[in-house]
Amino acid sequence: xxxxxxxxxxxxxxxxxxxxxxxxxxxxxxxxxxxxxxxxxxxxxxxxxxxxxxxxxxxxxxxxxxxxxxxxxxxxxxxxxxxxxxxxxxxxxxxxxxxxxxxxxxxxxxxxxxxxxxxxxxxxxxxxxxxxxxxxxxxxxxxxxxxxxxxxxxxxxxxxxxxxxxxxxxxxxxxxxxxxxxxxxxxxxxxxxxxxxxxxxxxxxxxxxxxxxxxxxxxxxxxxxxxxxxxxxxxxxxxxxxxxxxxxxxxxxxxxxxxxxxxxxxxxxxxxxxxxxxxxxxxxxxxxxxxxxxxxxxxxxxxxxxxxxxxxxxxxxxxxxxxxxxxxxxxxxxxxxxxxxxxxxxxxxxxxxxxxxxxxxxxxxxxxxxxxxxxxxxxxxxxxxxxxxxxxxxxxxxxxxxxxxxxxxxxxxxxxxxxxxxxxxxxxxxxxxxxxxxxxxxxxxxxxxxxxxxxxxxxxxxxxxxxxxxxxxxxxxxxxxxxxxxxxxxxxxxxxxxxxxxxxxxxxxxxxxxxxxxxxxxxxxxxxxxxxxxxxxxxxxxxxxxxxx
Amino acid sequence: xxxxxxxxxxxxxxxxxxxxxxxxxxxxxxxxxxxxxxxxxxxxxxxxxxxxxxxxxxxxxxxxxxxxxxxxxxxxxxxxxxxxxxxxxxxxxxxxxxxxxxxxxxxxxxxxxxxxxxxxxxxxxxxxxxxxxxxxxxxxxxxxxxxxxxxxxxxxxxxxxxxxxxxxxxxxxxxxxxxxxxxxxxxxxxxxxxxxxxxxxxxxxxxxxxxxxxxxxxxxxxxxxxxxxxxxxxxxxxxxxxxxxxxxxxxxxxxxxxxxxxxxxxxxxxxxxxxxxxxxxxxxxxxxxxxxxxxxxxxxxxxxx
Numbered sequence: 001x002x003x004x005x006x007x008x009x010x011x012x013x014x015x016x017x018x019x020x021x022x023x024x025x026x027x028x029x030x031x032x033x034x035x036x037x038x039x040x041x042x043x044x045x046x047x048x049x050x051x052x053x054x055x056x057x058x059x060x061x062x063x064x065x066x067x068x069x070x071x072x073x074x075x076x077x078x079x080x081x082x083x084x085x086x087x088x089x090x091x092x093x094x095x096x097x098x099x100x101x102x103x104x105x106x107x108x109x110x111x112x113x114x115x116x117x118x119x120x121x122x123x124x125x126x127x128x129x130x131x132x133x134x135x136x137x138x139x140x141x142x143x144x145x146x147x148x149x150x151x152x153x154x155x156x157x158x159x160x161x162x163x164x165x166x167x168x169x170x171x172x173x174x175x176x177x178x179x180x181x182x183x184x185x186x187x188x189x190x191x192x193x194x195x196x197x198x199x200x201x202x203x204x205x206x207x208x209x210x211x212x213x214x215x216x217x218x219x220x221x222x223x224x225x226x227x228x229x230x231x232x233x234x235x236x237x238x239x240x241x242x243x244x245x246x247x248x249x250x251x252x253x254x255x256x257x258x259x260x261x262x263x264x265x266x267x268x269x270x271x272x273x274x275x276x277x278x279x280x281x282x283x284x285x286x287x288x289x290x291x292x293x294x295x296x297x298x299x300x301x302x303x304x305x306x307x308x309x310x311x312x313x314x315x316x317x318x319x320x321x322x323x324x325x326x327x328x329x330x331x332x333x334x335x336x337x338x339x340x341x342x343x344x345x346x347x348x349x350x351x352x353x354x355x356x357x358x359x360x361x362x363x364x365x366x367x368x369x370x371x372x373x374x375x376x377x378x379x380x381x382x383x384x385x386x387x388x389x390x391x392x393x394x395x396x397x398x399x400x401x402x403x404x405x406x407x408x409x410x411x412x413x414x415x416x417x418x419x420x421x422x423x424x425x426x427x428x429x430x431x432x433x434x435x436x437x438x439x440x441x442x443x444x445x446x447x448x449x450x451x452x453x454x455x456x457x458x459x460x461x462x463x464x465x466x467x468x469x470x471x472x473x474x475x476x477x478x479x480x481x482x483x484x485x486x487x488x489x490x491x492x493x494x495x496x497x498x499x500x501x502x503x504x505x506x507x508x509x510x511x512x513x514x515x516x517x518x519x520x521x522x523x524x525x526x527x528x529x530x531x532x533x534x535x536x537x538x539x540x541x542x543x544x545x546x547x548x549x
Numbered sequence: 550x551x552x553x554x555x556x557x558x559x560x561x562x563x564x565x566x567x568x569x570x571x572x573x574x575x576x577x578x579x580x581x582x583x584x585x586x587x588x589x590x591x592x593x594x595x596x597x598x599x600x601x602x603x604x605x606x607x608x609x610x611x612x613x614x615x616x617x618x619x620x621x622x623x624x625x626x627x628x629x630x631x632x633x634x635x636x637x638x639x640x641x642x643x644x645x646x647x648x649x650x651x652x653x654x655x656x657x658x659x660x661x662x663x664x665x666x667x668x669x670x671x672x673x674x675x676x677x678x679x680x681x682x683x684x685x686x687x688x689x690x691x692x693x694x695x696x697x698x699x700x701x702x703x704x705x706x707x708x709x710x711x712x713x714x715x716x717x718x719x720x721x722x723x724x725x726x727x728x729x730x731x732x733x734x735x736x737x738x739x740x741x742x743x744x745x746x747x748x749x750x751x752x753x754x755x756x757x758x759x760x761x762x763x764x765x766x767x768x769x770x771x772x773x774x775x776x777x778x779x780x781x782x783x784x785x786x787x788x789x790x791x792x793x794x795x796x797x798x799x800x801x802x803x804x805x806x807x808x809x810x811x812x813x814x815x816x817x818x819x820x821x822x823x824x825x826x827x828x829x830x831x832x833x834x835x836x837x838x839x840x841x842x843x844x845x846x847x848x849x850x851x852x853x854x
Contacts, residue, residue, distance in 0.1 A: 129681070206681055208642070290677040291644075295651030305652060309641065391639040395692065398603045398633035398705075399656035402625045546605040 024141030028149035032123065033156065040157045043115050044164045047108065047186075052168030053487075054104045058096055059173060068094040075102060078334055083226040084327050087233065090251025097178045097250030100169070105182070109244045110222065112161060112190035116154060117214040120197035123150020124272075125210040128201075128282055137281070144273060147201075151194060151269065158190040178250035185247035188261030192240040193218060195268025202275035205284030240264065302401050303409035309387070310380050310410075314417040317376040318424045321369055325425035328365030329432020329446070335361035356515075362433060362446055363515040367507055369425030370453045371486050377418040377461025378478045384410040385468040385475045391548045407541040411465055411534050418461050419454045426450020449513035455526035459506035460485060462533030469537030472547055554581040555614065556703055556734045557602065562611035564597055564758075571597040573758035574611070579736055579751075584729050586749035587738040588839060594758040595738045596636060599707050602736075603633060616703060629657065632696035636708035636738070638688040640680035646691040647676030653695040665698040671720050686712035697724050704728060704735045710744065722748060742835040754839065762838075769838055774807040776831045777816070782824030791815045802826075 033040075062068050072091040075081040082088065086106050090098030124147045127133040136146050166183035170176055193214065200213035221239040228236030236242040243264075246257040279285060298304050336357045384407065387393050396406055430446030433439070464478030488497065488505035502508050506529070509522040557579035564572040572594050579585040589595050600606045602615055604624035613620055618627050640649050650669070654660025669676055672690045680688065689712045696704060710718045718741070725735055725748050739745050745752060752769060754762040762769055774795065779785070785804045789797045793812025798805045808816045820828070 206642075206679075208681075288679065288682060291648070291679050293645065293647040293676045295648040295655070299648060299652055300655035302656070305641075308644070312643070391635065391637065392641060394600075394603075394605060394635055394639075395633070395653055395695075396656065397605060397624070398628060398631075399653060400625045400629040400658070401656055545607055546600070 021142040021144045022148060024139070024145040025148045025152070028136065028141060028145050029152050032149045032153035036119070036153050036157065039119070040160055043157060044161050047111055047115075047161050048164035048168040050111070051100075051104055051108060051165045051182075052172055055100050055169055055172035055174055058100050058103065062096055062099055068096070068099065071099055074334060074337060078331065079230050081331055081334075082229050084331075086225070086245050087229045087236075089245070089248040095250065097169075097174050100174065101178075101182065101250050105185075105245060105249070106222075106225075106241065108165070108186060109189045109241045110218065112158060112186045113193040113218050113221075113241070114215075115157065115161070116190040116193035117197045117211060117218065119154045119157060120151060120194040121201060121207055121210045121214065123147060123153065124198055124201040125204065126207040129207050134281070144276065147198070147272075147276070151198060154194045155187075155191060158187045158194075161190070162187040175250065177253060181247050181249035181253045181255075184258050185244040185249060185261075188247075188258045188265070189240060189244040191265040192243065192261050192268070195265040195272065196240075198272035199268055199275070201284075202272050202279065203285045205282070205286065205288055209284070209286070301409070302396055302406050303413060305396070306384075306409040306413040309383065310413050310417055313380065313383070314376065314420065317372070317417070317421045321372045321376075321421050321425035322428035324372070325365065325369050325427075325429035326432040328362070328368070329429035329434070329442075330436045332358055332361050332365070332429075332433045333436040358437075359515040360512075362429065362442075363449070363512040365429050366426055366446070366449055366453050367489050367512075369429065369450065370422055370457050370507060370510075371482070371489065373418050373421040373425065373454070374457035374460040374482050374485065376421045377414055377457055378464045378482050380414040380417060381410075381461055381464035381468055381478065382475055384414075384465075385472055388472070388546060389548060393546060394548070397546065403541045404538055407465075407469060407538055411537070414461060414465075415458055415530075415534075418457050419451075422454040422457060423447060423450050426453070445514050452513050452518060452523055453507075453510050455523055455530060456506040456510045458530040459526050459533065462530040462537070465537035466533040466540070467537075469540030470544075471540070472544075555579070556581050556616060557585075557736060558612070558614040559598070560612040562598075562601065562613055563609045564594075564601060564606060565609055571758055572601070572608070572611075575755065575758055576760050576763070577753055577755075578763070579734060581734050582729070582732050583750040584725060584735040584737060584748050586745035586752035587736055587755070588740075588742070588745065588752060589755040593755045595755065596707055597758075598755070599633070599705050599736070599738065602705060603628075630701055631703040631705060632657070632699045632701035633705045634689070634692045634696045634707060634709040636711060638685075638692045640683070640688055640691060642679065642681035644680055645677055646674060646680060646683060646687070649680060649691050650676065650695045650698070654698060657699050657701070660698055661700070665694065668694040668698050668724075671724075672717060684712070686714065686717070689713060690717070693721065693724075697728070702733055704733065706735060707738045708740060709737070710739070710741060718744065742839060746835045752835070766835065769835075770832050771810055773833045773838055774809050775833060776805065776807050777820075778803065778805045778829040778831070779820050780804075780826040780828075781820060782826060785820055785823040788816060788819050791819065 062071060072088070072094040075085060076088050076091050084106065085102045088098075088102050091102060127136075127146060127150070133146050137143070162183035165186060166179040169179035169182060196217050197210060197214040200217075201210045204210045204213055221241050225236045225239035225242045225245070228234070228239065228242065236245075240261065243257055243261045246254060246260075248254050248257075275285065299308060393406060397403065426449060427443065427447045429450075430443040433442040433446060460478070460482055463481050464475065467478050468475045485505040485507055488502050489507045506526055509526060511517065511519045511522065555578060557577060559575055559577040562572050562575045562577075563570070575594065575598060577587075577598065587595055587598070597606065601608050601613060602620050604620040604622075604627070607621050616627050616630055620627060640646075644652070647669075650665060651660060654665065672694060674687060674690045674694060678687075680691070683691070689709065693709055696706070710721050713721060722744060725737070728735060729748075735748075737745065737749060746766065749766070751765050752762070753760050762772075764772075774793075780803050782802070784799065784802070788794055788804065788806055791808075791812055793809035794806055794816050796805075796807045804820070806816065
């Protein structure tokens, strides 16, 4: 593959040639829909469920105007809440719709942005990096047909997600107008990030690079709107996420705002198209840097390789979870105030024990940290499975490396990563709490609480390893276990689940520190279960055929 | 060292995936110090055999002996003594080629750095590129350098040159001949028959999971008719009626025919009676052996249907 990037003058294009570069888009679009159909369904169900469940829960928690006003008062003047939730449109005369938007809108925008980034990177750069696009382009299809079909498929996905979310809002008893506005704003934000990714795919020459660039833009967009929402509203307009917020769903809807998203998305796609015309197939505008010619002294064992493979994603999880933990910590001191007028929410948190509301809030924050750490663990365990199915376990196991060493190395590295993510999130939360309360002791007690929580995500990680070892074709079911544990932990009250169902989640068994006292037995029990799962996974790997493909 | 020592010995090995039978009673013998060609069409079971030999797959039935051990049970110990090049090399996209070579080398307990650098140079590999940017041929070079730089006594090579250009292929052939001179054993699965003819002492042809031919090239040739081209003073009489002579083709004074070794004496008698002016004998190429075998098999199957 060429590494030299040449900016050549565009080919003299006649009308027929210009039209020719789109030839075959329709057929490839149908192919893209066929290939993406599972992902479309999963994204739709996931996003709509997130919004729908939140809507139901808010409906149950805020039943009187007094409760809504109390919520509005706390959130509107709280910088940490604004950073998480946005400027709080409609909270001057709060409705449950406005509260719903304040609670979920920003995160749903981030979610559809990630959808746009992942799907577009796959449709553009990944297709080009693998030989697939070459095969397609050798057929009589136009130069832009493949990418155009991919982007159209992303648009369809976003439309389906937007419609499903709108239905979820309406289904939960919220107004139709706000639901439509929210749906449209989601499509707009998603498409802007799809266009940004299409541009990034021209700049970077690898899929990882493309995703990295686009995700960095997303991170910057989040920070820009957070800063703008807190201090200078005009600054927020520099962030694509704000263009979604500015629709003001369930407040005073502004129907002109989606036009900004649409214009920028189209502009971005036009830029990507122009740059695609000027570069070689497979090349990017950024030339790849030369890598190491020899391995470093420590890259000599299967466990070192596992550490290297899990390093990058783990750093991402640590940073993300730490930022979220810090938010929880910073807002913790206002929890008491926030909940004073809302007995249902206070009950929900205090269900953790008879502790202070602040501690109950910190414990809930740690639960979220632990669930995210479990997400890190499950995705890493499935990475081991992906190594196997891509045939990358073969060269290791054809060397004098036992299956136990190979899989055990992955297990040790991933469990260490899970503990690191949990403790880092807890430490950040403790730090945030210490700063906002002016109480340095919070750092220690919240970090210890995180350490005590760590066996719970370890159990879910172990379950993923057990599946990857003993039932590799069903390994993705580990995500279902995580979703189940998350709904048990966060929504059990709202959904009114019976006790035995809640007990299925490992998080139900960790002492909810700092709200509850430490108990050794359940922690040891979880460690034993996690270890047993890992051993079952090892036994599975040792017994069966290695499966490629 | 015992020349006849068996490095690989398979007897009646079976392996199925669900209802698909991949190996159906396979026998295979590879002796120490030989370069053994392993031929067969796509899907014949070559890669499955090699993955069974590596202990990546578990056989359903039959005996397998590799370097005197059981490839499933003694995998780690045996793998200290062998090196493997897969047909479809998949590398860690974030690692450079150089890193992968060193990693695989150090798993085997260290790598001869001079030999590694020499091979990198001979194969004209750029070790500083990330594996994600390598072409198929370059990924294959990475796996080849890692395997050839080791001091393994047995090399399992699964279509190792399918992505290499002719220049690199000849570098590869030189390397294999050097290995052979050092007394190492090579199992070479390949589609490139010229390569097998040049490198291999003995050949096993498999089809649908069974060995259908096994022997030295000379032995395989003896089982098949050679082609003869004669020029005679008078037209040759009675050739076609000799048992073991086929494909008789007469064009003026030139006669072309195929004959089994057993029928050769009778055939030459008939030719001599016509007054020989010149005679050209051509043993079958491996390609002819291969095609004839599969051609016949395909034909028989077509008849059966």
